[in-house]
Amino acid sequence: MTAPVYNFAYLDEQTKRMVRRAILKAIAIPGYQVPFASREMPMPYGWGTGGVQVTAAILGPDDVLKVIDQGSDDTTNAVSIRDFFSRTAGIRTTTATKEATVIQTRHRVPETALTADQVLVYQVPIPEPLRFLEPRESETRRMHALSEYGLMHVKLYEDIARHGHIATTYAYPVKVAGRYVMDPSPIPKFDNPKLSDCPALQLFGAGREKRIYAIPPYTSVASLDFEDHPFEPYRHDAQCELCGATDSYLDEVITDDAGNRMFVCSDTDYCEMRRASGEGAHQVVTGTERGA
Amino acid sequence: MSAIAGEEPLLTVEALTKWYGRQLGCRDVGFDLYEGEVMAIVGESGSGKSTLLQLLSGQMEPSGGRILYRLRDGNESDIWQMSEPMRRLLFRADWGYVHQDAQLGLRMGISAGGNVGERLMGVGWRNYGAIRASATDWLERVEIDQSRIDDTPRTYSGGMRQRLQIARNLVNAPRLVFMDEPTGGLDVSVQARILDLLRRLVANLNIAAIVVTHDLAVARLLSDRIMVMKAGELIETGLTDQVLDDPREPYTQLLVSSILPA
Amino acid sequence: MRPLELFGVAKTFTMHLQGGVRLSVLRDLGFSVAPGECVALTGPSGAGKSSVLKLIFGNYRCDEGSILISDGANAVDIAQASPRQILSLRRRKLSYVTQFLRAVPRVGALDVVAEALTDVARGAARERAAAMLTRFNVPERLWNLPPATFSGGEQQRINLARGLLSETPVLLLDEPTASLDAANRDAVVDLVRERKRQGVAIVAIVHDDPVREAIADTCVDVTRFAAAA
Numbered sequence: 060m061t062a063p064v065y066n067f068a069y070l071d072e073q074t075k076r077m078v079r080r081a082i083l084k085a086i087a088i089p090g091y092q093v094p095f096a097s098r099e100m101p102m103p104y105g106w107g108t109g110g111v112q113v114t115a116a117i118l119g120p121d122d123v124l125k126v127i128d129q130g131s132d133d134t135t136n137a138v139s140i141r142d143f144f145s146r147t148a149g150i151r152t153t154t155a156t157k158e159a160t161v162i163q164t165r166h167r168v169p170e171t172a173l174t175a176d177q178v179l180v181y182q183v184p185i186p187e188p189l190r191f192l193e194p195r196e197s198e199t200r201r202m203h204a205l206s207e208y209g210l211m212h213v214k215l216y217e218d219i220a221r222h223g224h225i226a227t228t229y230a231y232p233v234k235v236a237g238r239y240v241m242d243p244s245p246i247p248k249f250d251n252p253k254l255s256d257c258p259a260l261q262l263f264g265a266g267r268e269k270r271i272y273a274i275p276p277y278t279s280v281a282s283l284d285f286e287d288h289p290f291e292p293y294r295h296d297a298q299c300e301l302c303g304a305t306d307s308y309l310d311e312v313i314t315d316d317a318g319n320r321m322f323v324c325s326d327t328d329y330c331e332m333r334r335a336s337g338e339g340a341h342q343v344v345t346g347t348e349r350g351a
Numbered sequence: 352m353s354a355i356a357g358e359e360p361l362l363t364v365e366a367l368t369k370w371y372g373r374q375l376g377c378r379d380v381g382f383d384l385y386e387g388e389v390m391a392i393v394g395e396s397g398s399g400k401s402t403l404l405q406l407l408s409g410q411m412e413p414s415g416g417r418i419l420y421r422l423r424d425g426n427e428s429d430i431w432q433m434s435e436p437m438r439r440l441l442f443r444a445d446w447g448y449v450h451q452d453a454q455l456g457l458r459m460g461i462s463a464g465g466n467v468g469e470r471l472m473g474v475g476w477r478n479y480g481a482i483r484a485s486a487t488d489w490l491e492r493v494e495i496d497q498s499r500i501d502d503t504p505r506t507y508s509g510g511m512r513q514r515l516q517i518a519r520n521l522v523n524a525p526r527l528v529f530m531d532e533p534t535g536g537l538d539v540s541v542q543a544r545i546l547d548l549l550r551r552l553v554a555n556l557n558i559a560a561i562v563v564t565h566d567l568a569v570a571r572l573l574s575d576r577i578m579v580m581k582a583g584e585l586i587e588t589g590l591t592d593q594v595l596d597d598p599r600e601p602y603t604q605l606l607v608s609s610i611l612p613a
Numbered sequence: 614m615r616p617l618e619l620f621g622v623a624k625t626f627t628m629h630l631q632g633g634v635r636l637s638v639l640r641d642l643g644f645s646v647a648p649g650e651c652v653a654l655t656g657p658s659g660a661g662k663s664s665v666l667k668l669i670f671g672n673y674r675c676d677e678g679s680i681l682i683s684d685g686a687n688a689v690d691i692a693q694a695s696p697r698q699i700l701s702l703r704r705r706k707l708s709y710v711t712q713f714l715r716a717v718p719r720v721g722a723l724d725v726v727a728e729a730l731t732d733v734a735r736g737a738a739r740e741r742a743a744a745m746l747t748r749f750n751v752p753e754r755l756w757n758l759p760p761a762t763f764s765g766g767e768q769q770r771i772n773l774a775r776g777l778l779s780e781t782p783v784l785l786l787d788e789p790t791a792s793l794d795a796a797n798r799d800a801v802v803d804l805v806r807e808r809k810r811q812g813v814a815i816v817a818i819v820h821d822d823p824v825r826e827a828i829a830d831t832c833v834d835v836t837r838f839a840a841a842a
C-alpha cells in the first residue's frame with residue numbers, strides 16, 4: 060500500500076492562492092476581518108484549522124516551523140500540528156523560538172522578542188470582538204465599517220461597574236492603527252503590549268468563522284481603556300520556580316493532592332533557554348511562597 | 352405662513368408618500384416642525400401613523416417626497432440624499448427614538464448605567480467617572496433609584512424600562528425625538544408618571560418631538576400640534592387644542608366624540 | 614392700535630355626525646378693547662359668549678373676519694396665524710382663564726401655577742406662584758398636591774392664579790368668580806383692577822352682576838351678533 064502523497068502543506072495551490080489573497084488584503088487593512096473560503100481540514104473546527112490554513116498558505120520549503128499551544132511545544136495539539144506539517148510539507152520544525160521563521164500559536168505570544176524575518180500565526184476561535192454584545196453579523200459589520208465602537212467601551216464600563224476594574228484578562232480588545240477594533244485571540248492581556256510595534260508580521264486565522272486578519276510589522280496596537288482606568292499590563296506576584304524569570308507569563312501547576320502548587324513559565328522554550336544558560340538559577344526560590 | 356422672524360424649521364417634510372406595492376402606507380404628508388415643538392400623530396390602526404414615523408426617522412425609505420433636516424451647522428439636508436453613515440450618525444447624535452416596547456430600545460443584558468452611557472461612549476466619552484456621573488444624573492431625572500444603576504433592565508418593571516429608554520435617548524441632548532406610543536401597554540398610573548416626565552423633560556430641554564399615539568388624551572397633554580391620519584391620508588392638522596376642541600373634518604369629529612367621558 | 618380688535622368675526626359649526634347640521638353661532642362680530650379696559654360679554658346661556666373667548670384665544674377656528682392682537686409694532690391676526698405664531702402669542706401676549714381647570718396628574722398646584730411663567734427661572738416662578746396662591750387664600754398644605762382632588766372652588770382659584778400670574782397684555786376671563794365665596798370674589802375683583810391699572814386689556818364673562826359692575830367698563834351683548842336662524 061503506497062503512502063498518500065500530499066500537495067506541499069496539504070492544501071492545493073489554488074486554495075493557497077485564495078488564502079494568500081485574503082492575507083494580502085488583511086495586511087492592507089490592519090485589523091479588518093477578511094472573509095475567506097475556509098476548507099475542510101483533517102482536524103475538526105476548534106482545533107486550529109484557521110491557523111493551519113494560514114500557515115499552509117505561507118510555508119515555503121526553506122521555512123522552519125514552531126508550533127505552540129498555550130506557550131508549550133509539547134502539548135498534544137502542538138505536537139499534532141507540527142507533525143502534520145512535517146509530513147505534508149517536509150519542512151524543518153523546531154521548538155526554539157529564535158530558530159523559527161513561522162510560529163503558529165494558540166493563545167500565547169512567545170516571550171522571546173520576534174524579529175523582522177519571522178511570522179506569527181494565531182489560532183482564533185471567535186474573531187468578532189463585538190460578538191457577545193451584538194449577535195447580529197450584519198450589525199457588527201456595519202459597526203466596524205462606520206467605526207461605531209461605543210458598544211466596545213460599554214463592555215469595559217460593565218466590567219468596571221461590576222468588578223471595580225476592567226476584568227477582561229484575555230482576548231482583551233485592541234484598536235489597530237487607530238482604526239479597527241480587533242480581538243487579538245484569547246491571549247492573556249499580559250501579551251497585549253507585545254502586539255504593538257512588533258517587527259514580525261502577525262496573522263490571525265479563524266477556520267470555523269472563516270476570517271483572516273493581520274497586524275503588519277511596526278503597527279500601533281492600543282488596548283482599549285478609559286482615561287481614568289488605563290490599561291495596565293498584568294504583573295504576577297511570583298516568579299518561575301524552574302528558571303526564576305520574573306518577566307514571563309506564568310502557569311500555575313498543582314503538584315499534589317494536598318493542593319500544593321508552583322508557578323512555571325508558560326513559554327516552555329523560554330524557560331528552557333534560561334535554564335540552559337544558567338541565567339536564573341541562583342534566583343530560584345525553593346518551596347512554594349505566594350503573595351496574596 | 353411665515354415663521355417667527357429669524358427662526359427656521361428644524362424639519363421640513365414635503366409630499367411624503369409610501370407605497371407597499373399597491374398598498375398605501377401614507378400619502379402626501381407635509382409639515383414644518385420647529386425647535387421645541389411637539390407634534391402628535393394620531394389615528395386608529397391602519398391609519399399610517401407608524402409608517403409615517405418610520406419614514407420621518409429615516410428607518411424606511413419613502414416612495415416619494417422628501418424630508419429636510421436642519422443640521423447643527425444651520426444647513427438643511429435631505430436625509431435620504433445623505434450617505435448611510437451620515438444618517439446613522441444623525442440618528443445617534445441628533446435624534447432619539449423611543450419604542451413602544453422598551454426591550455427594542457434597550458440592551459437588556461447590559462446594566463442601566465451602561466445603557467445610558469452607551470450613547471456617550473459612542474460619541475467619544477472616555478472617562479469612566481464622567482460617564483457614570485452622567486448616567487446617575489439621568490436616572491435621577493427619570494425617577495429611577497440610583498442604586499439600580501448596575502442592574503440590568505431585565506430586573507426592571509415595564510414602567511422602569513420605559514423610563515430607562517427615555518433616559519438613554521435623551522442623554523446626548525438630541526434635538527428631535529421620535530416616540531412611538533411611549534405609554535402604550537403600561538398601567539394607567541405608570542402612564543401618568545411617564546407622560547408627566549416626558550412633558551417636563553421635553554419642555555426643559557427644548558426638544559422637538561414627534562409622538563405617535565392613538566390616545567387623544569396623550570396628544571392633548573404632550574403636544575402643541577397634531578396631525579390626524581386615516582387610511583394613509585392626512586385628514587386634519589393644526590394646534591392640538593384647536594383640532595380637538597373644534598374639529599372640522601368628519602373623521603376628526605368622529606374620533607373626538609368617541610372618547611368616553613371621565 | 615389697541616391690544617385687541619375684532620372685525621366681522623363669524624363662526625359656524627358643522628356637525629358631520631349629525632348629518633351635516635350647521636350651527637351658526639356668530640355673525641359679523643366686532644369690538645375692540647383699549648389698554649386698561651374691561652369689556653364684559655353679556656347674553657343668555659348658549660349665546661356664544663365662551664365661543665368668543667375661544668375664538669380670541671385661537672382655541673376655535675374663525676370662519677370669517679379678523680382678530681387682531683397687537684405684538685410690538687405689528688398686529689397678528691389670530692384667524693390667519695400659523696400654529697407657531699398662535700403658540701408664541703399665547704406665551705407672551707394672551708392669557709385665558711377657562712371655566713374648568715384641566716388638571717394634569719401628578720403636578721402639584723404650585724407648579725401648575727408656576728408653569729404660566731414660561732420665561733422665568735423655576736425658583737423665581739414658584740415664588741411668584743406662591744404669592745398668588747396666598748392672595749387667593751389657598752393654604753400651603755395644598756400647594757404640593759395635584760389639584761385633581763380639590764373642590765370646584767379651589768380648582769377655580771388655581772386656575773385664576775395661573776391665568777392672572779403672567780400679566781400678559783390681553784386677558785380673557787370666563788366666569789372667574791363662579792364657584793367662589795365672597796372673600797375670594799373680592800380678591801378676584803382686586804386683582805382685576807390691578808391688572809387694569811397696569812394697562813391690561815380684559816374680556817370677561819361674568820354672570821354675577823355686582824362683580825360685573827365692579828370690573829367692567831363696557832358691555833357687549835353677544836346676541837346682537839347672533840347668526841340669523
